[in-house]
Amino acid sequence: xxxxxxxxxxxxxxxxxxxxxxxxxxxxxxxxxxxxxxxxxxxxxxxxxxxxxxxxxxxxxxxxxxxxxxxxxxxxxxxxxxxxxxxxxxxxxxxxxxxxxxxxxxxxxxxxxxxxxxxxxxxxxxxxxxxxxxxxxxxxxxxxxxxxxxxxxxxxxxxxxxxxxxxxxxxxxxxxxxxxxxxxxxxxxxxxxxxxxxxxxxxxxxxxxxxxxxxxxxxxxxxxxxxxxxxxxxxxxxxxxxxxxxxxxxxxxxxxxxxxxxxxxxxxxxxxxxxxxxxxxxxxxxxxxxxxxxxxxxxxxxxxxxxxxxxxxxxxxxxxxxxxxxxxxxxxxxxxxxxxxxxxxxxxxxxxxxxxxxxxxxxxxxxxxxxxxxxxxxxxxxxxxxxxxxxxxxxxxxxxxxxxxxxxxxxx
Numbered sequence: 489x490x491x492x493x494x495x496x497x498x499x500x501x502x503x504x505x506x507x508x509x510x511x512x513x514x515x516x517x518x519x520x521x522x523x524x525x526x527x528x529x530x531x532x533x534x535x536x537x538x539x540x541x542x543x544x545x546x547x548x549x550x551x552x553x554x555x556x557x558x559x560x561x562x563x564x565x566x567x568x569x570x571x572x573x574x575x576x577x578x579x580x581x582x583x584x585x586x587x588x589x590x591x592x593x594x595x596x597x598x599x600x601x602x603x604x605x606x607x608x609x610x611x612x613x614x615x616x617x618x619x620x621x622x623x624x625x626x627x628x629x630x631x632x633x634x635x636x637x638x639x640x641x642x643x644x645x646x647x648x649x650x651x652x653x654x655x656x657x658x659x660x661x662x663x664x665x666x667x668x669x670x671x672x673x674x675x676x677x678x679x680x681x682x683x684x685x686x687x688x689x690x691x692x693x694x695x696x697x698x699x700x701x702x703x704x705x706x707x708x709x710x711x712x713x714x715x716x717x718x719x720x721x722x723x724x725x726x727x728x729x730x731x732x733x734x735x736x737x738x739x740x741x742x743x744x745x746x747x748x749x750x751x752x753x754x755x756x757x758x759x760x761x762x763x764x765x766x767x768x769x770x771x772x773x774x775x776x777x778x779x780x781x782x783x784x785x786x787x788x789x790x791x792x793x794x795x796x797x798x799x800x801x802x803x804x805x806x807x808x809x810x811x812x813x814x815x816x817x818x819x820x821x822x823x824x825x826x827x828x829x830x831x832x833x834x835x836x837x838x839x840x841x842x843x844x845x846x847x848x849x850x851x852x853x854x855x856x857x858x859x860x861x862x863x864x865x866x867x868x869x870x871x872x873x874x875x876x877x878x879x880x881x882x883x884x885x886x887x888x889x890x891x892x893x894x895x896x897x898x899x900x
Contacts, residue, residue, distance in 0.1 A: 570733055580614055674727060687707065687726070735762075791850065
């Protein structure tokens with residue numbers, strides 16, 4: 489999550505050969521890109537300036553290109569780890585802001601990875617206004633959802649993590665919310681450090697970062713101070729948030745997994761505050777199929793692991809051995825909306841369509857899961873002859889421009 493090496497010169501203001509970067513800076517023209525210091529929807533919340541060391545969720549190059557194509561761009565700043573209920577509600581704030589600021593009736597939502605499911609969940613499950621829970625759903629304001637490396641069958645890397653913690657935490661540890669027993673899995677995602685940097689803090693009457701460090705950690709805007717799942721997280725609360733995000737991404741949640749230990753699964757859901765047994769109880773063919781919203785997907789595929797730029801391959805090799813071809817996190821089928829399998833609409837068409845899988849030349853390494861964020865140019869091939877064929881050849885900003893052309897071709 490923190491900056492890769494090729495970004496050190498741009499973002500590191502003070503370097504130590506022994507300790508790494510001692511002071512990170514965020515250029516003024518990137519301050520508005522999430523993760524942000526200020527919360528746009530709840531003035532009670534801020535992050536410390538340590539957030540400068542983390543990648544923007546979408547790179548400035550992507551935002552600039554989309555705006556140059558004539559689009560108004562709004563980027564959600566959702567909790568890194570939370571249930572779909574929480575993440576989708578945070579996304580709704582951004583959608584409503586976009587509608588208010590532009591006067592538009594509908595938006596096109598582009599989601600990467602879990603953001604794809606956030607968009608689908610928000611569109612079908614959430615009302616426009618929580619004060620009117622039986623009123624219009626958010627799909628009234630969504631023209632299309634574009635999923636980039638989404639995980640409609642679950643992310644296999646998350647499934648491996650939950651299955652591992654079933655043993656380390658539930659069977660041999662002190663229960664699901666055991667940060668010591670689950671440390672190996674938590675540390676793979678940078679653990680407590682990532683949580684304390686990315687989570688919001690209650691501002692109170694603080695005047696400096698040093699004072700802010702001592703303030704309660706908060707999961708999301710609009711939080712309830714009496715709710716321990718949202719406010720004043722200790723180490724166990726932080727681990728519970730991580731666990732809720734991982735469980736939501738897993739096959740155990742995304743599919744009707746008949747092999748799961750139902751007692752253990754029920755205990756996990758209780759711990760993270762979820763009442764449904766899985767995604768399919770809330771988001772399904774009944775409320776997504778032919779619902780007036782179009783759903784388009786793009787996928788990434790790795791041909792061979794790039795050890796120089798992508799680091800350790802343990803989880804990629806595990807997913808490959810257990811599930812087959814993937815992008816480092818999830819399989820090709822899980823990214824592909826054509827594989828959802830809903831029935832055709834009355835006119836014989838489908839509102840779910842897979843547009844393109846990026847895997848490049850057969851001699852390339854292919855494309856890594858996080859390529860679509862723009863955070864590291866080496867997540868895709870650099871040489872043109874190794875890249876995807878035209879019209880998808882080029883860098884990540886070029887891809888987004890082509891994606892806009894794909895949407896225009898489909899009537900947007």
